[in-house]
Amino acid sequence: MSAEHTAPPVTAFMLIKTMPEWLAMTPEERVNAFATEVISAIKAKTTGVRSRFYDTEFYSTRVTDVWVWEADDHEAYQLLIDVLRETPFWDRYFEIVDLLVGTENGYARTYGLDPVATIST
Template identity: 55%
Template sequence: MTETSLPFEPALTVFMLVKTSPEWLGFSVDRRFELLAEQFTPILKKHAAGIALRFFDVEFYATRVTDVWMWDAKDHHAYELLVEDLRETAFWDRYFDIVEILPGVENAYARNYDRPAINA
């Protein structure tokens, strides 16, 4: 297991590969941050006990996706509840196209074989 500053030990990490829509890019930067504060941040706060998010910008290096949203989840149900809330907003497949969802378990190979994780 890795050390974490999260209030929980993640059982699941999900990499959401997303692409900004022309509608999102048509908003001013100020308006984008207003929309994040109005619609996205309340969902993050609601699920903070079981979910943590990190944003990665990849548009500098990729064309299929512009961002990666990395979600650490306390358990599968916490992640499922988060997605249910996100799907009720314009952030899901309107402002951002959800291109691919890649769930994973950190160091599962090592735990499954009762071995130490390989880390740099």
């Protein structure tokens, strides 16, 4: 099957806000907690997911961070969310403000068009 016929990856923009418990920790405690309680669970229980973090607290009080996830498919994304909900990340360290989930250039695939973008991929 060619790349044109495979399902596109799922991209999720997870808009989050830091909680008091997270902010009460030192930076070293945060890194350790995130690595041992969140990332280790993700690595142990999921496959086909990748992420990037963006700090937004300099510009927004409602959303302090955006965690961008890319999953190979909807099943990998759903498993990721299940895993995150079982860690202190979900509603202890961070409030999940919103989840924006989509596939890149879905309209182009639907209508058989070339994607409109400023960067070619």
